[in-house]
Amino acid sequence: VLLEKINSVENLRQLNTKELPVLAEEIRARIIEVISRNGGHLASSLGVVDLTIALHYVLDTPTDKIIWDVGHQSYAHKILTGRASAFHTIRTSGGISGFPRITESPFDTYNVGHSSTSLSLAIGECVARDYLKKDYCVVPVIGDGSLTGGMAFEALNQIGHLKRPMMIILNDNEHSISRNVGALSEYLTRIISGSFYNTTRKMIYDIIEHIPLVGAKVEELAAKGKSYLKGLLVPGKFFEDLGLRYFGPVNGHNIEAMVEIFSNTCVIKNGPIIVHVVTQKGRGYGYSERKPKHFHSVAPFCVETGEPVSEPALSLSEVAGKTLVRIAKSDDRVFAVTAAMTTGTGLEEFSLTFPRRCIDVGIAEQHAVTFSAALARNGIKPFCAIYSTFLQRAYDQIVHDVGSMKLPVRFLIDRAGIVGEDGETHHGLLDISYLKSIPGMMILSPPDGAHLVNMVYYAWKFEKGPVAIRYHKGNAGRSEYDFVPEDDYNPLIPLYDKRGSDVLLIAHGVMHSVARNAAEILAAKGVAVSTVCLLCVKPLDTAFLNDAVYAHRRVYVIENNYRIGGVGESILSDLSGENRGRLRTIFAFPDEFICHAPVSELFARYGLTAQQIAETILCDTTS
Numbered sequence: 041v042l043l044e045k046i047n048s049v050e051n052l053r054q055l056n057t058k059e060l061p062v063l064a065e066e067i068r069a070r071i072i073e074v075i076s077r078n079g080g081h082l083a084s085s086l087g088v089v090d091l092t093i094a095l096h097y098v099l100d101t102p103t104d105k106i107i108w109d110v111g112h113q114s115y116a117h118k119i120l121t122g123r124a125s126a127f128h129t130i131r132t133s134g135g136i137s138g139f140p141r142i143t144e145s146p147f148d149t150y151n152v153g154h155s156s157t158s159l160s161l162a163i164g165e166c167v168a169r170d171y172l173k174k175d176y177c178v179v180p181v182i183g184d185g186s187l188t189g190g191m192a193f194e195a196l197n198q199i200g201h202l203k204r205p206m207m208i209i210l211n212d213n214e215h216s217i218s219r220n221v222g223a224l225s226e227y228l229t230r231i232i233s234g235s236f237y238n239t240t241r242k243m244i245y246d247i248i249e250h251i252p253l254v255g256a257k258v259e260e261l262a263a264k265g266k267s268y269l270k271g272l273l274v275p276g277k278f279f280e281d282l283g284l285r286y287f288g289p290v291n292g293h294n295i296e297a298m299v300e301i302f303s304n305t306c307v308i309k310n311g312p313i314i315v316h317v318v319t320q321k322g323r324g325y326g327y328s329e330r331k332p333k334h335f336h337s338v339a340p341f342c343v344e345t346g347e348p349v350s351e352p353a354l355s356l357s358e359v360a361g362k363t364l365v366r367i368a369k370s371d372d373r374v375f376a377v378t379a380a381m382t383t384g385t386g387l388e389e390f391s392l393t394f395p396r397r398c399i400d401v402g403i404a405e406q407h408a409v410t411f412s413a414a415l416a417r418n419g420i421k422p423f424c425a426i427y428s429t430f431l432q433r434a435y436d437q438i439v440h441d442v443g444s445m446k447l448p449v450r451f452l453i454d455r456a457g458i459v460g461e462d463g464e465t466h467h468g469l470l471d472i473s474y475l476k477s478i479p480g481m482m483i484l485s486p487p488d489g490a491h492l493v494n495m496v497y498y499a500w501k502f503e504k505g506p507v508a509i510r511y512h513k514g515n516a517g518r519s520e521y522d523f524v525p526e527d528d529y530n531p532l533i534p535l536y537d538k539r540g541s542d543v544l545l546i547a548h549g550v551m552h553s554v555a556r557n558a559a560e561i562l563a564a565k566g567v568a569v570s571t572v573c574l575l576c577v578k579p580l581d582t583a584f585l586n587d588a589v590y591a592h593r594r595v596y597v598i599e600n601n602y603r604i605g606g607v608g609e610s611i612l613s614d615l616s617g618e619n620r621g622r623l624r625t626i627f628a629f630p631d632e633f634i635c636h637a638p639v640s641e642l643f644a645r646y647g648l649t650a651q652q653i654a655e656t657i658l659c660d661t662t663s
């Protein structure tokens with residue numbers, strides 16, 4: 041077994057090229073086996089196993105720097121760079137991360153998780169490297185999906201201008217999570233399907249075969265404009281026109297060919313080059329080859345059948361999407377806008393039912409928001425569905441393009457709060473903090489599926505300005521969608537369960553059930569506990585809150601957000617002077633990046649379970 045010998049990249053470099061495809065198969069088998077147990081980004085990682093081997097084989101990593109975009113495809117990279125023996129712990133509590141982490145390995149050049157950062161990091165690396173008179177290769181690896189992000193274009197603009205040597209690997213599998221969309225994607229597809237493919241590959245071989253000191257010669261030949269090299273550049277004219285030299289398309293599953301090509305391209309030192317590598321998403325596992333979208337990010341599954349280990353329950357994402365389908369049936373002005381996350385945000389059914397009204401803008405959250413603003417300005421009713429963590433990107437667009445004009449863009453903010461195994465780049469712990477400071481922004485926080493449905497209906501009818509509904513990653517608590525919206529639903533009125541005058545727990549969203557459970561535990565100990573569930577966390581009903589707080593001796597707020605900038609702080613600032621002293625504790629996440637672990641474990645680690653909260657309150661009672 042070759043993999044057993046690979047404890048470091050040096051071991052890899054000792055293999056001969058004929059052994060590399062065997063190693064690739066072993067790595068694939070390991071990834072499939074582990075991810076079937078732990079869940080994770082399977083299809084993307086399987087697709088780049090051969091590419092990853094070729095890169096580490098040729099480059100002098102970690103001195104040469106591979107910069108992964110998103111980093112969800114870095115599993116083979118982890119296995120090859122000293123983490124094979126820890127790979128079974130990936131995404132588990134205390135185990136290695138599912139994304140590159142600078143604290144985990146010197147081979148992980150940056151912390152990543154959000155898309156389209158690699159080219160900006162790469163050009164920054166090059167400028168620093170050249171200024172410090174260092175000499176190493178900078179190799180960003182970016183997918184065709186991530187290339188749709190605005191930042192990637194901003195970086196390309198500078199890369200073409202500064203002309204610093206770097207080798208960009210464009211990993212083109214024609215997929216983002218779903219099939220990739222957009223003019224650029226169509227352009228890349230034209231290149232791949234065009235007749236140049238085979239001839240170009242042959243040309244690269246010809247050059248490599250006939251030129252011993254290829255790097256220097258390629259430069260020389262390119263400078264002289266030899267006709268065959270010109271031909272090689274033709275397919276990627278777009279990149280060439282921006283000032284990058286284009287090579288490809290290259291078969292991303294022929295390791296030997298890639299080793300030769302990278303050996304020759306990585307030594308080109310007179311400017312940036314882009315090598316267009318064509319890979320198959322999900323490669324090497326029949327189910328993920330056939331359903332790359334499903335296996336993009338997958339829960340534990342049975343390797344033999346490809347089926348999930350536990351039957352997926354109805355998620356809040358699906359509830360939001362299905363509700364939108366019902367609304368859109370009665371209102372042809374309802375649109376859904378997604379930034380390459382149709383499935384993740386539950387919009388699959390909507391996209392099939394109303395293809396013209398479901399707009400996938402690519403991995404472009406900033407653009408999605410400003411695009412939605414223009415829809416709203418023209419009387420369309422856009423529901424812009426974006427995960428909390430990715431909406432961080434679009435902050436100024438919400439302020440400048442939506443908020444300042446009070447445009448009724450409806451934000452469906454999925455994965456709000458802690459998300460678990462994807463870890464620190466993916467937790468949605470900031471949305472309340474960043475949204476509540478925007479004047480006129482209404483923020484709703486449903487405690488369950490039924491409230492989410494009502495809130496989507498409420499947002500549909502709400503025309504006075506932007507409204508955000510932020511909901512956690514979780515289940516709707518029902519196996520089927522059988523929700524019926526209430527006619528007179530008003531999220532501005534909190535749910536108030538008054539019991540005694542001792543303790544009041546104020547919560548919102550998923551933490552309402554934690555508050556109720558804590559109240560029960562305390563009731564069993566003889567402490568009467570009232571609960572308030574805020575459905576709308578901005579604006580707050582100040583008069584109501586002051587009355588409720590005044591009616592209790594001690595008050596606690598529980599939320600699935602950072603404490604800093606959270607709802608607890610808003611409540612505190614809205615309370616009258618005499619009420620403020622009653623607010624004893626805000627149970628929320630502290631001021632630190634929260635690592636990956638199951639959601640339940642993270643709640644426990646930060647003292648946010650019902651039992652822990654009840655115990656804290658009991659101690660507080662007796663002190």
Ligand SMILES: Cc1ncc(C[n+]2csc(CCOP(=O)(O)OP(=O)(O)O)c2C)c(N)n1
Pocket residue numbers: 084087110112113153154155182183184185186187211213215216217321379380381403405430433
């Ligand atoms: C800013 C941002 N938006 C959305 C995502 C969610 N996401 C993770 S991977 C991915 C698709 C990336 O496509 P591509 O770069 O082509 O890589 P592939 O998975 O196809 O290998 C998306 C949309 C993200 N990570 N970051």
